[in-house]
Amino acid sequence: MRTLIKLSQAIDRVTDVIGSSGIWLVILLIAIGFYNVVARYIGRAIEIRLSSNTLIELQWYLFSLMFFLGFAYILKSGANVRVDILYTRWSEKRRALIDFLGTVFFLIPFCVLGIWVSINPVLQSWGLLPDGTWGSWELSSDADGLPRAPIKTTIIVAFATLLAQGVSQAIKYLAILKGYTQVAQTIQEDAEQLPLE
Numbered sequence: 001m002r003t004l005i006k007l008s009q010a011i012d013r014v015t016d017v018i019g020s021s022g023i024w025l026v027i028l029l030i031a032i033g034f035y036n037v038v039a040r041y042i043g044r045a046i047e048i049r050l051s052s053n054t055l056i057e058l059q060w061y062l063f064s065l066m067f068f069l070g071f072a073y074i075l076k077s078g079a080n081v082r083v084d085i086l087y088t089r090w091s092e093k094r095r096a097l098i099d100f101l102g103t104v105f106f107l108i109p110f111c112v113l114g115i116w117v118s119i120n121p122v123l124q125s126w127g128l129l130p131d132g133t134w135g136s137w138e139l140s141s142d143a144d145g146l147p148r149a150p151i152k153t154t155i156i157v158a159f160a161t162l163l164a165q166g167v168s169q170a171i172k173y174l175a176i177l178k179g180y181t182q183v184a185q186t187i188q189e190d191a192e193q194l195p196l197e
Contacts, residue, residue, distance in 0.1 A: 001174075001175060001178060001180065004171045004174070004175070005171065005172075005175055005180070005183065007168070007171065008167075008168040008169075008171040008172055008175075011164050011165060011167065011168035012076055012165075012168055012190075014161075014164070015072045015073055015076045015161065015164075015165050015168070016073070016076070018069050018072065018073065018161060019069070019070065019072070019073025019076070019077075021069065022066050022069060022070055022073070025062050025065055025066045025069075026066060028062055029059060029062040029063060029066065032055055032058055032059050032062070033059055035051070035055065036051050036055055036056060036059065039051040052144045053140070053142045053143055053144040053145050054144045054145065054146060057140060057142065057145050057146045058146065061146065061150075061151050064151055064154065065151075065154060067158075068154045068155065068157065068158035069154075069157075069158065069161070071158050071161065071162040071165075072161040072162050072164065072165035073165075075107075075162065075165045075166065075169060076165050076168070076169070076190055077190055078187070078190055092176060093176060093177060096173040096174075096176035096177050097173070097177060099169070099173045100170055100173035100174060100177065103166050103169050103170045103173065104170055107162075107166045107169075108163060108166045108167065108170070111159045111160075111162050111163035111166060112163065114155075114159040115156055115159045115160060115163070118152075118155045118156050118159065119156065121152065122149070122152045122153050122155065122156055124138070125137065125138040125148050125149040125152045125153075126138075126149045126153075127149070137149045138152075172186070172187055
């Protein structure tokens, strides 16, 4: 069990690093959005195009990255939505059992299914043709748009990081069921900590 707990801690550290990168994505998203708005109005005033579809698409790519990379961090922090009518009144072990069963029978299979159904569309976006050869990447239909393949790939990355964090959470719940009380404290501290502080 101790080896599994160490694996869980390693996954948690990776999740924290990925979650912390969200701060920089937010700052970059705001900066690009601010530039796009200012450039649009100044460009109209001086009759010169100062913004482009590349920057506009980059905005929603960054938003997508924040969303996708936040899945695992939200799960680790316990910031996901719960219906706590009964849950808060249950004992620690009963909550751990419910969370363990939900994670093992619903979350983990959902992530595996998400990865499975995303693989072909992502490969096609990278240029995989029906005959097995490779063509050009999928590009935006807008002028000066960005390639779609990299952002579509983050769908698989999102499911993979959520899957890894789901495994980490399942290990923690199993540890609580086996009597490792310090793991319950760790989960409680993660839930009480404000996200990305």
